[in-house]
Amino acid sequence: MNRTQHFETVLRDWEAAGLSRRTFLRYVAMGTSAVALNGMLVSHISAQTPVAEPEVAEFPASAPFVDKEFKISLQTEPDNLDVHDTTSNASASVDKCIYEGLVTLNQEMRITTLLAKSWEVSDDAKEFTFFLQEGVTFHDGEAFNAAAVVAAFDRVLNPESTLRRAGYFGAVLDHVEEVDEYTVKFVAKFPFAAMVATLAHPAGGIPSPKAAEAAGADFGIQPVGTGPFKFISWVRGDLITLEKNENYWNPDLAAAVPKLLIRGVSEPSALGIAVQSGDAAFAGPLEAASAQQLRQVDGVEVTSVPGLTVYWATMNNTKEPFTDVRVRQALNYAVDKNAVLMAGSLGEGYVADSPIARDTWGYTEVGAYEPDLDKAKSLLAEAGLADGFSTQIFCSAVHRDRAVAVQGQLSQIGVNAEVMQMESAALTEETSKPQEESNLQMLISQWSPSTGDADWALRPIYTKAQWPPAGNTTSFFTDEEVESAIQQGLEISDPVARAEAYATAQKRIMELAVNLFLYVPDYLGAIVSNAGGCLTQADGVTFFRTAYWRE
Amino acid sequence: MTKYVIRRLAMLVPILLGVSILIFTVMRLIPGDPARQALGPEATGEQVEALRKAWRLDEPIWVQYWAWLQRAITGDLGRSTVSRVPVVEELATRFPATLQLTVAAMVIAIVLGLAFGVAGAVWHNSAIDRVTMVIALLGICTPSFWLGLLLLLGFSVKLHWFPAAGAGGIEHLVLPAVTLGVGAAAIVARVTRSSMIDVLGDDYVRTARAKGLRQQTVVTRHAMRNAMIPVLTILGLEFGGLLAGSVVTESVFAYPGIGQLLIRSIGNRDFPIVQGALLLFSVQFVIINLVVDLLYAKADPRIQYS
Numbered sequence: 001m002n003r004t005q006h007f008e009t010v011l012r013d014w015e016a017a018g019l020s021r022r023t024f025l026r027y028v029a030m031g032t033s034a035v036a037l038n039g040m041l042v043s044h045i046s047a048q049t050p051v052a053e054p055e056v057a058e059f060p061a062s063a064p065f066v067d068k069e070f071k072i073s074l075q076t077e078p079d080n081l082d083v084h085d086t087t088s089n090a091s092a093s094v095d096k097c098i099y100e101g102l103v104t105l106n107q108e109m110r111i112t113t114l115l116a117k118s119w120e121v122s123d124d125a126k127e128f129t130f131f132l133q134e135g136v137t138f139h140d141g142e143a144f145n146a147a148a149v150v151a152a153f154d155r156v157l158n159p160e161s162t163l164r165r166a167g168y169f170g171a172v173l174d175h176v177e178e179v180d181e182y183t184v185k186f187v188a189k190f191p192f193a194a195m196v197a198t199l200a201h202p203a204g205g206i207p208s209p210k211a212a213e214a215a216g217a218d219f220g221i222q223p224v225g226t227g228p229f230k231f232i233s234w235v236r237g238d239l240i241t242l243e244k245n246e247n248y249w250n251p252d253l254a255a256a257v258p259k260l261l262i263r264g265v266s267e268p269s270a271l272g273i274a275v276q277s278g279d280a281a282f283a284g285p286l287e288a289a290s291a292q293q294l295r296q297v298d299g300v301e302v303t304s305v306p307g308l309t310v311y312w313a314t315m316n317n318t319k320e321p322f323t324d325v326r327v328r329q330a331l332n333y334a335v336d337k338n339a340v341l342m343a344g345s346l347g348e349g350y351v352a353d354s355p356i357a358r359d360t361w362g363y364t365e366v367g368a369y370e371p372d373l374d375k376a377k378s379l380l381a382e383a384g385l386a387d388g389f390s391t392q393i394f395c396s397a398v399h400r401d402r403a404v405a406v407q408g409q410l411s412q413i414g415v416n417a418e419v420m421q422m423e424s425a426a427l428t429e430e431t432s433k434p435q436e437e438s439n440l441q442m443l444i445s446q447w448s449p450s451t452g453d454a455d456w457a458l459r460p461i462y463t464k465a466q467w468p469p470a471g472n473t474t475s476f477f478t479d480e481e482v483e484s485a486i487q488q489g490l491e492i493s494d495p496v497a498r499a500e501a502y503a504t505a506q507k508r509i510m511e512l513a514v515n516l517f518l519y520v521p522d523y524l525g526a527i528v529s530n531a532g533g534c535l536t537q538a539d540g541v542t543f544f545r546t547a548y549w550r551e
Numbered sequence: 552m553t554k555y556v557i558r559r560l561a562m563l564v565p566i567l568l569g570v571s572i573l574i575f576t577v578m579r580l581i582p583g584d585p586a587r588q589a590l591g592p593e594a595t596g597e598q599v600e601a602l603r604k605a606w607r608l609d610e611p612i613w614v615q616y617w618a619w620l621q622r623a624i625t626g627d628l629g630r631s632t633v634s635r636v637p638v639v640e641e642l643a644t645r646f647p648a649t650l651q652l653t654v655a656a657m658v659i660a661i662v663l664g665l666a667f668g669v670a671g672a673v674w675h676n677s678a679i680d681r682v683t684m685v686i687a688l689l690g691i692c693t694p695s696f697w698l699g700l701l702l703l704l705g706f707s708v709k710l711h712w713f714p715a716a717g718a719g720g721i722e723h724l725v726l727p728a729v730t731l732g733v734g735a736a737a738i739v740a741r742v743t744r745s746s747m748i749d750v751l752g753d754d755y756v757r758t759a760r761a762k763g764l765r766q767q768t769v770v771t772r773h774a775m776r777n778a779m780i781p782v783l784t785i786l787g788l789e790f791g792g793l794l795a796g797s798v799v800t801e802s803v804f805a806y807p808g809i810g811q812l813l814i815r816s817i818g819n820r821d822f823p824i825v826q827g828a829l830l831l832f833s834v835q836f837v838i839i840n841l842v843v844d845l846l847y848a849k850a851d852p853r854i855q856y857s
Contacts, residue, residue, distance in 0.1 A: 167598030423583070468596070
């Protein structure tokens with residue numbers, strides 16, 4: 001079978017599985033191989049029929065090397081490049097070129113091995129043993145082995161550590177131990193089935209322990225990892241330069257360009273213009289308006305990926321009248337989510353049909369509340385609020401359009417909502433108050449599970465242990481059935497049973513209308529037609545270690 | 552004169568102390584927590600508390616201020632809570648870029664502003680006056696993000712004359728300097744015009760003309776110098792303002808100036824950077840005001856400092 005026939009066969013299966021031809025062609029245009037496409041198809045099918053041992057997906061292979069530097073514009077400048085000391089998507093995007101994890105997420109957010117060849121999970125989901133690649137060295141020449149992995153995690157787990165990822169790992173990871181030179185064991189504090197997904201997060205990159213110790217607080221501006229690109233310089237506020245790592249351990253995944261030049265362009269329109277003017281070969285993530293304008297431009301392709309981020313309006317379940325499930329359901333019926341999607345993201349996304357996004361592992365389609373004003377009004381009347389009521393919707397500047405759209409929709413059933421826009425840090429302070437002090441009634445919120453796993457999509461938002469100030473359950477919701485399903489998902493390692501537990505939780509959350517669910521936005525980027533291998537992924541991190549030029 | 556300069560510079564000490572106390576207090580009174588901002592939305596309450604302790608944010612404000620002041624006197628302004636880079640280094644890398652952009656914009660403002668303003672005054676109430684003042688009005692009214700984007704579309708996307716982003720050579724300076732300079736030029740033009748109109752009506756100008764001096768000499772030698780006092784004041788203010796960074800222009804052109812750094816640091820509640828940047832601005836303003844005052848004496852010999 002020749003190459004074209006091979007692609008055609010995959011496309012047939014692809015369409016049969018209900019995936020769009022357009023998506024397929026976009027991946028082909030990006031240079032994705034037929035084998036990789038087949039892998040995506042398999043992971044799609046497994047995500048649909050909830051059987052998904054996070055099976056090892058394929059990592060995108062390198063394109064032929066072309067000796068011409070590659071410029072990338074991101075929405076913001078990274079804050080720092082210490083992989084364990086940042087929560088910024090821009091930093092994670094650059095970190096993915098410099099550092100590598102034992103496992104990682106590929107462009108399609110599926111787990112794949114990188115510095116580990118394989119792993120084993122103990123039956124109680126507490127011990128995770130990884131078998132490491134041999135012959136890998138850090139950019140500073142130090143050997144990558146089990147001792148380096150242990151040292152890297154000791155650094156972030158150290159109780160004195162103020163690294164920003166200390167809590168991310170410290171909450172679940174007890175310690176890491178060396179089994180032999182190329183085998184390490186991660187021991188969880190409690191049964192934690194999502195451990196592999198946690199390590200696949202960009203924060204799971206392994207820094208050179210020796211370089212990190214030598215640089216101290218300056219490691220964020222002198223990063224050293226094992227990745228296909230090594231750090232050269234950072235003109236603060238302007239430009240980060242990375243260079244091809246000539247000693248990269250895996251020729252199949254090596255850099256296809258000699259240099260990456262990365263800058264942050266914070267003005268949304270100017271970010272789009274960067275691709276048109278030739279100041280960047282790729283720019284992202286873009287705002288919907290820029291992306292729609294760039295679709296009309298010759299020589300520029302727009303990349304679009306359904307996100308993992310869900311937008312919703314939180315309702316404080318402990319404040320009248322939101323204590324009544326009928327009121328919460330009424331509000332869900334009252335809002336035309338498609339209209340909010342148009343107002344907030346010009347239609348670039350889809351209406352949320354579950355509390356979590358479709359591409360999150362463990363997702364189940366529950367179905368959205370279809371707009372129905374009569375039903376909404378009668379539910380309000382049943383709750384004794386036939387004349388409606390007044391409330392407040394808190395939001396930050398980025399969510400203003402969504403807040404105003406929801407406000408307009410709610411007025412149709414007599415709910416008079418006042419939009420309270422606050423500066424972002426001040427709003428965070430407000431949303432971090434404990435239940436008895438909280439002034440929140442409604443709040444436009446968003447969440448993206450950066451591990452790509454249902455646990456991190458549900459636990460921080462729907463459990464009592466995560467009520468502020470401990471976490472992000474700003475609805476102050478709790479429900480026995482949901483709590484126990486989420487706990488089960490953590491404790492069992494069998495993927496089928498895990499997925500079932502999460503399906504139960506999603507259905508129950510939707511049924512109780514905990515929040516007013518809105519939509520899932522697409523992540524958009526723009527690339528010049530003679531380049532490929534760059535994409536703003538579903539978690540908002542831009543993937544460009546595979547950047548290449550078409551000859 | 553030297554004594555005067557030294558006295559004015561000595562004033563910097565109480566000014567900086569006052570400013571630092573004010574910033575310290577205000578930053579800690581506004582809602583928003585640096586530890587929470589640094590850790591991001593995924594952090595738990597416990598992690599935030601631990602970081603607050605590590606950064607000594609749980610101590611009384613005067614204890615924090617005293618600790619900061621002791622280090623600040625030795626030139627150590629701390630490290631950014633976000634990038635972990637020393638504050639002095641963050642400011643030092645951006646200051647030259649901001650200074651270059653400010654000087655370039657001021658050159659445009661002075662050349663265009665004086666030319667338009669003088670032309671408007673000399674040909675008062677003529678067509679030239681009306682045209683130049685309409686242009687100046689447009690210059691004041693044009694939002695800089697809009698002008699910046701238009702320049703980008705025209706000169707970067709269509710003509711490919713100038714790069715769209717970054718700093719470096721003079722080619723990177725042109726578009727942002729024009730964007731900033733046009734607004735300042737418009738203000739300078741209007742002030743110059745009204746000041747010149749006043750002066751041109753004065754008796755000594757009539758005397759100069761009566762002596763048979765050429766129009767050019769009357770305007771440049773006699774009238775301009777006297778009309779300069781309000782113009783110098785405006786130039787000083789504009790210069791100081793631009794040196795404090797221009798967030799909009801910097802973000803449109805991805806220019807590595809101080810404005811973007813400051814705005815981002817305020818959003819992140821990155822106290823050390825905000826304090827450092829505002830102290831720098833205070834020093835700049837004190838120096839610029841001093842220079843303007845000295846220039847007054849140059850323009851008008853009746854003004855003397857002792």
